[in-house]
Amino acid sequence: MLLTAQRVRRFSGEEGINAFCSLHGPYHWFGAPPPGSGIPDQNPGERVNSIVTVPPGGNRVRSYLDIIAPDETPTAEIVAAIPQFVTAVAQLPVPWEATVGRCTFRFGLELGMQGNAAAELQDLLAAALQVRAPF
Amino acid sequence: MSLVNQAVLQEAALQLLASSTVSRYAREASRLAKESGLVRTVASDSLKASEAVVRLVGSLKAVDAAVDRTVEEFEAALLLCALSRSEAPEAVAMVRGLTAKGATTSPWIAALAARLVALGPVAEGELSPIHAALSKVLDGKVVHVEAAPDTEDVSEQGAFPRRQRAA
Numbered sequence: 001m002l003l004t005a006q007r008v009r010r011f012s013g014e015e016g017i018n019a020f021c022s023l024h025g026p027y028h029w030f031g032a033p034p035p036g037s038g039i040p041d042q043n044p045g046e047r048v049n050s051i052v053t054v055p056p057g058g059n060r061v062r063s064y065l066d067i068i069a070p071d072e073t074p075t076a077e078i079v080a081a082i083p084q085f086v087t088a089v090a091q092l093p094v095p096w097e098a099t100v101g102r103c104t105f106r107f108g109l110e111l112g113m114q115g116n117a118a119a120e121l122q123d124l125l126a127a128a129l130q131v132r133a134p135f
Numbered sequence: 136m137s138l139v140n141q142a143v144l145q146e147a148a149l150q151l152l153a154s155s156t157v158s159r160y161a162r163e164a165s166r167l168a169k170e171s172g173l174v175r176t177v178a179s180d181s182l183k184a185s186e187a188v189v190r191l192v193g194s195l196k197a198v199d200a201a202v203d204r205t206v207e208e209f210e211a212a213l214l215l216c217a218l219s220r221s222e223a224p225e226a227v228a229m230v231r232g233l234t235a236k237g238a239t240t241s242p243w244i245a246a247l248a249a250r251l252v253a254l255g256p257v258a259e260g261e262l263s264p265i266h267a268a269l270s271k272v273l274d275g276k277v278v279h280v281e282a283a284p285d286t287e288d289v290s291e292q293g294a295f296p297r298r299q300r301a302a
Contacts, residue, residue: 004296008288018288020296026158044295049220057290061297064284072158074253079261083268090272093281110283118273122266129262133220134254135165 002040003067003078005127007120008059015062016053017123019131023048023071032099033068040068049133063109065124069102075132078103082125138187138217139210143171147209157246160212164247168216177217177226184223187214191229199240211244219251231258 005019022045024037033039067078081100089096094117095108109120139147147167154160168174177187191214197207215233218226232238233248286297 006288006297018296026162041295047291050291052291056288056296057293059288060300061284061286061288064286064297072254075255075257076253079257079265082265083272086269086272090276090278093279095282095284108282108284109278109280111280114280115277117276117278118269121273122262122269125265125269126257126262129257132254132256134251135162135169135216 001067001069001071001073001132002045003128003132004064005124005131006064007062007124008054008056009062010054010059014054017051017127018053018056019051019127020047021049021131021133022046023135025071028070028072030102032104040066048135049131051127051131063113063120063124064107065121065128066104066106067128068104068106073102075129077101079129081105086121138173138176138183138190139171139213143167143173143213144206144209147213148206151209151212151243152204157243157250160243161216161247161250164209164212165216168213171213173213173217174220177214178220178222181223184218184221184226187218187221188225188229190214191218195233195239195241195244198244204241204243208241208244211241212247215244215247215251219255230255 001024002022005017007015007017009015024039024045027037037043069078081103084100085098085105088098095106097106107121109117113120150163151160154163177184191211194207194211194214197205198211215230219230230248231252233245234252239245285300287300288297
């Protein structure tokens with residue numbers, strides 16, 4: 001499963017967060033996705049749900065949060081892994097990437113948003129977990 | 136006109152009776168709810184969502200009154216899957232209500248409801264403690280951005296939702 005939330009800006013200045021949920025089927029793994037699976041970049045899965053606030057296509061991505069986990073991962077498990085992810089990467093330069101249990105997180109944001117990482121991560125997280133769909 | 140037609144119910148009966156695990160049961164029920172258009176119908180129309188809730192309550196009464204597994208169980212499974220994708224408050228309450236102990240005598244329906252809730256979106260208020268935890272670690276902190284996302288998003292049909300921007 002790939003849950004993605006990204007803050008995008010159009011040329012016109014319109015800005016918002018779009019979020020997508022894609023599923024991969026009954027694959028199980030622990031830790032990061034198996035290297036041969038291509039998940040998520042080469043194999044982003046089947047898109048089953050989206051929340052679109054700005055029409056997608058050609059917009060600048062200002063920040064993003066990817067959550068990669070097996071489809072069967074309970075939402076509560078993902079939620080519980082987030083503080084551990086942030087604690088593990090907080091001292092590192094962005095973009096952040098880390099795996100907690102079977103959940104892999106990737107977070108990036110553009111220059112100019114450095115002082116606002118907490119709020120940005122919260123907004124993206126809310127969108128990513130709101131777009132989740134069980135099938 | 137019924138929300139779930141006879142042909143879909145027949146297929147559901149076959150597939151759900153043949154399921155020996157909750158995982159397969161849920162997969163088949165969701166597939167049929169989706170492929171029959173029930174998910175789309177219920178998710179896009181709040182009146183249909185209300186109708187589905189009423190119908191589900193009726194089906195569950197029949198399920199709970201029956202000694203053996205009945206066709207109403209299969210109808211309930213499909214309606215439950217469809218309602219789990221609806222944002223209508225009564226649909227959300229219905230699906231979550233079925234995860235309570237004793238809400239139904241059908242172990243299949245109870246397990247399906249639990250699964251749909253566990254693998255669904257976060258409930259309102261569920262993120263508050265996480266937000267507090269994030270604030271504790273990150274508030275006031277200026278993170279060092281080593282590489283900004285030099286990417287643009289792709290259209291909804293695009294596979295991965297963003298790509299590197301052209302130089």
